[in-house]
Amino acid sequence: MSRAPFILLINPWITDFAAYDLWAKPLGLLLLASLLRQGGCGVAYVDCLEHRGQAQGTTPPRDRFGTGKYLKTSIPTPEACKGFPRHYYRYGIHPDDFRTRLESLSRPDLIWVTSVMTYWYPGVQQTISVLREVFPNTPVWLGGIYAQLCPEHARQHAGADEVVTHTPALIPQHIQCATGFAMKKAKTWPHFALWPGPALDLIxxxxxxxxxxxxxxxxxxxxxxxxxxxxxxxxxSAEVIADEIMSSWRSYGVRDYAFYDDALLLGEEESLRNALDRVSRENLPLRFHTPNAVHVRAISQKKAERLRKWGFETIRLGLETTRAENQLKWGGKVNNTMFAEAVSHLLCSGFRPHQIGVYLLCGLPGQSPEEVAEAIRRVQEAGVMPHIAEYSPVPGTPTWHEARRLSPYDLQGEPLYHNNTFFACRRPDFSLETLNHLKALARQVRRSIPHVESPECSHGS
Known part of the structure; x- marks a missing residue:
C-alpha cells in the first residue's frame, strides 16, 4: 500500500465490579492518534467509554470537576470470580451503539485497540469480538498496559491479530511493514519531548x-x-507544556486539567514551573488535579505556595504507610516527618483540608490490618483526607513474585485475580471483610473533615 492508511483507534469497554471516571481518558491512545496524523495516516476514534449513549437513554451527570459515573450494563460474573459478593458490569456504551458508530465509518486498513488494567481483559475481548463482526477482514492490533504486562495471555485470549509490545521507536517501521506506508517524522517517535500533544479533538x-x-x-x-x-x-519543555494548556483552553473552554505524570513535581524547576508561571500570568480560570499523586518529598513551603498560585485544586499525596520499615522497603521515598511537613506547607499556603487526599496502600503481601488502621489515624491527626489504595498484583514487579507465592489464586494464569476489588492476597488475618472495614474507616474520617478555609499560617522559606 503506497497510499496513507486509515487507522481506527478504539478505547474498549471496562468490565469490572466497580469503575468511575476519575479523570481517566485514554491518553496514550490520543497521543498515538497525534503521532499517526503527524506521520501522514488518516485516523478515526471510537470510545466505548463515552458518556453519551443512545441505547441506555441517559447520560450520567458530571461533577463540578468533570469526573463522574460511566454508563453501565450488568453482565454475568466471569467463572473465575463466581461467588464473589459483588455485581459485575460492562462499563460504557451499549453494543448496539458501538456497532452503529463502527458502521458509520469507512473500512479501516488497521484497527488499534488500547488496554489498561490487566483484569479488564474481558472488556477487550468483547470489544474485539464486535470489531470482527463489523470489519471481518481488517487486522486488529492490541496495545496498552495489559498487552505489555501480560503479552502471552493477551495473545492467547484477547482475539487480536497482533499484540504490540514494541517501544514507540519501533512502531513506525512496524506500521510500514504491515501497510507499505512509510511514516513521516518517524525520528520523533523515540523522544517523548518531541511528541505532539494528544488529539483532543477526537473527544x-x-x-x-x-x-x-x-x-x-x-x-x-x-x-x-x-x-x-x-x-x-x-x-x-516549558514552552510546549504551556502551549498545550492554553491551546486546550482556547479550543474547548474546559477549566479542569488532570496531570497523568508519575513524578510530576520531581525535577520540575526548569520546565513545569516556567510553564505554569506563564499560564498563570494569563489569569485563566483553570483548575489542576493530581489523581496519580505527587511525591511528598517534593512539597516545600515555596512549592506549596506555587501550587496554590497556579490553581491546583486537587492534591493527592503518596504516603502509602506510616511504618518506617515498610517506607524503606517500598522505595524509601517518604517518611512521616516529610509527610507532616508537606501537609503543614500545603495548609499554610491556603489549601483546605478536603483538597488534600492521602493514598494509603492496603493489602500488600505481609502487610497487617493494624498497619493500615495506624496510617488512617495518622492522616486523620494531620487533618486531611485518607484514601485507601487496595493492592493489585502487577506482573513483573518484585512484589508480584511475593504475591504469587502467598495468594491461593492463580495470579499468573488468570488476570481477573489481579483485581484490587477481588483482593487475591486476602488471608485469615486480613480478610475481605477486614479490607471493607478499613475502607469504611477511611470514608468515616473523610466525612469528618470540614470543608472550610485553612487557618492563617506564618510562611517559612
Missing part, C-alpha cells in the same frame, strides 16, 4: 483535559510498574 465534548508533561519515575517501588512501562525519564 466528544470533553469535561476535563488530560495532561502528560513527563514520563518515567526516578524511584523503583517494588509494587509499581512505572519503571517497566516507562524506563526512561523525559520531560517536555
Amino acid at each position: 466528544h465534548a470533553p469535561s476535563y483535559i488530560p495532561l502528560l508533561t513527563s514520563v518515567g519515575c526516578p524511584f523503583q517501588c517494588p509494587y509499581c510498574a512505572s519503571s517497566l512501562l516507562q524506563p526512561i525519564r523525559e520531560r517536555k
